[in-house]
Amino acid sequence: MHEEIIVAGFGGQGVIMAGKLLCLAAMKEGKHVSHIPSYGAEMRGGTANCSVVISDNPIGSPVVPHPTIVVAMNGPSMRKFEPRLKKGGLLLYNSSLIDFKPERDDIEVIAIKANDIAEDEGSKMAANMAAIGRLQAVKPELVSLDNIIDALKIAVSKRNQKHNEVNIKVLKRANSITA
Amino acid sequence: MxxxxxxxxxxxxxxxxxxxxxxxxxxxxxxxxxxxxxxxxxxxxxxxxxxxxxxxxxxxxxxxxxxxxxxxxxxxxxxxxxxxxxxxxxxxxxxxxxxxxxxxxxxxxxxxxxxxxxxxxxxxxxxxxxxxxxxxxxxxxxxxxxxxxxxxxxxxxxxxxxxxxxxxxxxxxxxxxxxxxxxxxxGKNFKKPWALTGAKGRKPNxxxxxxxxxxxxxxxxxxxxxxxxxxxxxxEVMYESYLLDDAEYVIVAYGTSARISRSAITELRKEGIKAGLFRPLTLWPYPYKELKAVSERAKKVLTVEMSLGQMVEDVRLAVQDDAKIDFYGRTGGMLPVSEEIIRKVRSYGG
Structure with a gap:
């Protein structure tokens, strides 16, 4: 198993944290993981993203130019990263905020109404959890849902631990979607 | 874990x-x-x-x-x-x-x-x-x-x-x-008798x-x-060898470049190409002797750097056979690409 993932959205959607959560969960399973945020002169209202690698083998570059999985939380992210996906890769996009369709026909595409699900369960801030929950269902070999839930204890700051109840509800709900 | x-x-x-x-x-x-x-x-x-x-x-x-x-x-x-x-x-x-x-x-x-x-x-x-x-x-x-x-x-x-x-x-x-x-x-504790600590009861340092x-x-x-x-x-020379025992092609790289080179070597080995990594961990002192020994058994020595050719000068000093030396570098914040390393090493086989 070797997946190179980009989680992207606008600042505040929790994309960096979502990437960390995947790493912390996969670590528990003894997998090799790396996480690197994009940093630099990002445009306001533009995209924030992180590269995550989860692998059975030692990781070379932590930077992911051509991902096998893209999680796009907003329109600009999908525009930026859909073309970079490897052939046969997975594009999981937030159809609550993205009102256009992906263009490529050589990739697997999954839409999730991440904001709607999160809001419905009590917090629109948890849209990132909806995306991760759904990703786990589509790629169960990546990491188990139990370990993702367990990793919330470390991934979420002390100040925000109180939101974990909602986070878990959103993770589970998105995870149980059958499409 | x-x-x-x-x-x-x-x-x-x-x-x-x-x-x-x-x-x-x-x-x-x-x-x-x-x-x-x-x-x-x-x-x-x-x-x-x-x-x-x-x-x-x-x-x-x-x-x-x-x-x-x-x-x-x-x-x-x-x-x-x-x-x-x-x-x-x-x-x-x-x-x-x-x-x-x-x-x-x-x-x-x-x-x-x-x-x-x-x-x-x-x-x-x-x-x-x-x-x-x-x-x-x-x-x-x-x-x-x-x-x-x-x-x-x-x-x-x-x-x-x-x-x-x-x-x-x-x-x-x-x-x-x-x-x-x-x-x-x-746990090591080093005495520093030369330190400037106030000269109370001793001659000033x-x-x-x-x-x-x-x-x-x-x-x-x-x-x-x-x-x-x-x-x-x-x-105090430190270095790491990876799959060098039978290596015909030696890649020399340090830091992030070495990580990418290692991935390339894993792929090359799957094709049966005998590539290995020599990774200096100290850049000064440089492992000249150790690299020299490894290179004598190699057909080609490829240096990979995130620069346009700096460590390669030390590699040349070590190997002392310029015909064996090749270089691949990216710079200005760009990373070397694993596929490019693989392509280069493949080409040495003719």
Missing amino acids: SDQILMKGNEAVGEAAIIAGCRYYFAYPITPQNEIPAYMAKRLPEVGGTFLQAESELAAINMVFGASAAGARAMTSSSSPGISLKQEGISYIAGAELPCVIVDMMRGGPGLGNIAGSQADYFQATRGGGNGDYRVLVIAPASVQELADMTVKAFDLADQYSIPVMILGDGFLGQMSEPFTLPKPS IIASMRLTPEDLLEKHNLKLQKTYQEIEAN
């Missing part, structure tokens, strides 16, 4: 320095290493240490100079253009035979360049960016674990030889998070930077420094 934690390379350096007993850290901010000062600002007061954000890079290195002269374990960190500004202080510290640790998370240059990772300051680190016949011991880690382990070791080496030790990383290593285990303190009489003072002092450097060259 259970005691592994996930941290950025920069943060791991900070925690490792505290584990090593560093209680004085002075710096001026610059991306991509800002998590080091941020971490030290938070952590040092908790352990009774001093964090000070200096007014400039030059001020920061001179604060390290002062703390070190007083016998303390002191550190500063910066990134490429900031390290350029510290060179005067580094030369003075080397001349004064004082220990300290300097972290350089290299970024794209020249000038202010950009803030992505780079390895274009190999010359600056290994050839001395400051004036005079001096050396800095340079360690080049390739993972968050190694960044942490080598930071602890750097303080011991600095104290043992009374020399500045540089941890040479890059923006990618500093920014990336990886699981690692916190290093243990080495003097730490000098200037020796105006060349014949009997400055040359003699330089010869003494060289003796220390020879000792370091004899005892």
Whole structure:
């Protein structure tokens, strides 16, 4: 198993944290993981993203130019990263905020109404959890849902631990979607 | 596995320095290493240490100079253009035979360049960016674990030889998070009878930077420094070999470039191509003899760097057979591409 993932959205959607959560969960399973945020002169209202690698083998570059999985939380992210996906890769996009369709026909595409699900369960801030929950269902070999839930204890700051109840509800709900 | 934690390379350096007993850290901010000062600002007061954000890079290195002269374990960190500004202080510290640790998370240059990772300051680190016949011991880690382990070791080496030790990383290593285990303190304790501690009940110590009489003072002092450097060259060379026993094609790379080269080697081996990695962990002292021995069995030696050809000069000094040498580098914040390394090595087979 070797997946190179980009989680992207606008600042505040929790994309960096979502990437960390995947790493912390996969670590528990003894997998090799790396996480690197994009940093630099990002445009306001533009995209924030992180590269995550989860692998059975030692990781070379932590930077992911051509991902096998893209999680796009907003329109600009999908525009930026859909073309970079490897052939046969997975594009999981937030159809609550993205009102256009992906263009490529050589990739697997999954839409999730991440904001709607999160809001419905009590917090629109948890849209990132909806995306991760759904990703786990589509790629169960990546990491188990139990370990993702367990990793919330470390991934979420002390100040925000109180939101974990909602986070878990959103993770589970998105995870149980059958499409 | 259970005691592994996930941290950025920069943060791991900070925690490792505290584990090593560093209680004085002075710096001026610059991306991509800002998590080091941020971490030290938070952590040092908790352990009774001093964090000070200096007014400039030059001020920061001179604060390290002062703390070190007083016998303390002191550190500063910066990134490429900031390290350029510290060179005067580094030369003075080397001349004064004082220990300290300097972290350089290299970024794209020249000038202010950009803030992505780079390895274009190999010359600056290994050839001395400051004036005079001096050396800095340079360690080049390739993972968050190694960044942490080598930071602890750097303080011991600095104290043992009374020399500045540089941890040479890059923006990618500093920014990336990886699981690692916190290093243990080495437990080594170095006596510093030369330290300026107030001269109560003893003759004053003097730490000098200037020796105006060349014949009997400055040359003699330089010869003494060289003796220390020879000792370091004899005892402190570090490198890693990966699949070199039967390697026909040797890739030489350090830091982030070595990680990418390793991935390429894994792919090449699947095709039955006998490639291996020689990874210097100390860039000065450089593992010349060890690389020479490995290269004698090889058909080709490919150096991979995030620069347009700096370490390759040391590889040439080691191998002494230019026909065997090839080079692949990306610069300006770009990473070498695994596929390109594979393509190059494949082409050697004809």
